[in-house]
Amino acid sequence: MWLSAWYRGRWWTWLLVPVSWLFRGLARARKFYLQNLAPQRNKRPAPAVPIVVVGNITLGGTGKTPLLIALAQRLMAEGWRPGIISRGYGGRGGDYPLAVETSTSAAVAGDEPVLIARATGCPVVVGADRRAALKRLLADYPCDLVLSDDGLQHYQLPRDIEIVVVDGRRGLGNGHCLPAGPLREPPARLRSADWVVINGEIATPLVAAPVPMRLVPRHFCNLASGARRALNDLGDWRQVRAVAGIGHPERFFDTLRQLGLTVSEHRFADHHRYRTEDLQFPADQPLLMTSKDAVKCRELATVSDNWWYLEVAAELPERFYLAFDQQIRRHRSRLATDRTEVQRR
Template sequence: MMKNFWSASYLRYLLFPFSLAYGLVSNLVRLSYLLGLRKVWRAPVPVVVIGNITVGGNGKTPLVIWLVLALQRYGLQIGVVLRGYKGKGGAYPFLVTRDTQAHQAGDEAVLIYQRTKAIVGVAPSRKKAVEAVLNHSAVDIIITDDGLQHYALARDIEIIVIDGERRFGNGWWLPVGPMRELKSRLDNVAAIISNGGRSLPGELKMNLIPGLAVNLKSGQRKSVKELDNIVAIAGIGNPERFFNTLYKHGVKPLKTVSFSDHQIYDPLSLNALTSFGQILLMTEKDAVKVRSFSEENWWYLPVDAVLSSVATKQLLITIFRVILSVS
């Protein structure tokens, strides 16, 4: 809906004053930290920020999971911090455990913990989340999922993920366009990851590859092509990406239903989407929110970030250089 608004609706021109104000404020905020007018806190270990300059799902969380697993294979202890969007954890900061629910920590935090078993800290203040991780145990590096514009936390490496298909839309700041910061921000980061679509010179290529579909109730796994009579849902930043993945792999759902990112689900509304003999198929990010009340006909399709050997080598070398320089 917003994509169509940004690309075609003439009403967006009425919002140009708000867009200019947004850009002015965001630039002033960043400049205030760069000039030392606002205090920046530096962690005693290297910090890697994985973020974006546009709104919507660009693939940050799959890249975070990929990077955590890649570094763990070298024996490193990893901490991950998030603000816990739409989480209602009560007292912050806190660490995610196997009993933490998505409504407490946010869906991304629970998903990252389930996939990696890394130490995951959650707090609206990234500084407090980092401190919670460090107070729990020694880590070699902190990775923050999102937080590119959270300049109160010093960072050693910035990695920006862009949607290779949607890229930067009309190139304007919110609300006229999808930009949090302008494209020139890319000139100051360690790496630009292009997720799907086309990648331009200087960008590292990433694709999201689906695995086996998983039944939420039994844990059974099978190829998604073996599932029949599918109703597909997605409550992520870019639901069409999930649906297009199904189409590309020869799966034609009976219908697709899009929800807002971080959608809070209830069993009655989800059960109403399917009839007898139909399967409800969702993203893994959706699955972490509904596992406690899942039904036997509910499945999810996990995806994994896959980077080229060149991209893998470049990212890991950059990170290990920072780790060695700090140690």
């Protein structure tokens, strides 16, 4: 209800604008304290490596996770050894910071960290305290660069580069901060980010030089067998059922329709923990889901061999990757110089 109201401009959200102003002021004060007065400000655990935060300023899905996966895969192809830290929303592991393996259950670590670990093969550590997660990651793994999945507002976390992802279809909603709108921080926050990535087309430009991104469907993958099905080989899928427990389910359902499918939608809350009774549908109809939902449903897939997830990839312009590579190399050189100067003292 709230997301719909914020992004569709319901009149009653204006009643909350005074509270939104208060939230905005508190957010600004919190940021100032954490960046300038907090005891642990600007302290990095050793070794000092470039830290890239990939986040957003809105509630609801923006395409942040596919972007982070694409960045990690590109960095590895260029010889970097990235490690990843994440909050681990939806996980209930209890023992944090927690190292995520490809075999780790999403119920323990959260859906997004497990998806990232399986898609990239990178070391992933989760925890609400991202500084503690960062410290463990650098202590346990030979990383020369860190990607933070979300954490833009976690100002205790040092960072060298900020990438903010915005959903092009929904933009910034009504432009108000919580609770009158979907913003965690004011729109002006975009100007201080190094990169603003727009997922899809956007009607009104938000910054001078945004980076365009699009999510491209690749194929369907069977949860039980791992078999793949090409997007041009869906002729016998007349009607399908689709579940989505993500921040912006409409994008997923629309993608399925663009592939020529007739879709019966079943929506769940973001990070929903699926149970068998949630997925009791006729066996003769394919059940489709996102890759994020698939990491939570894989253990339930024994009841059917007709469950599939859509694998997508984030595509960004080559000029972005080239500029990003130069940027992180500059930060690596700067950190190495700083480390040398400290050792000489």
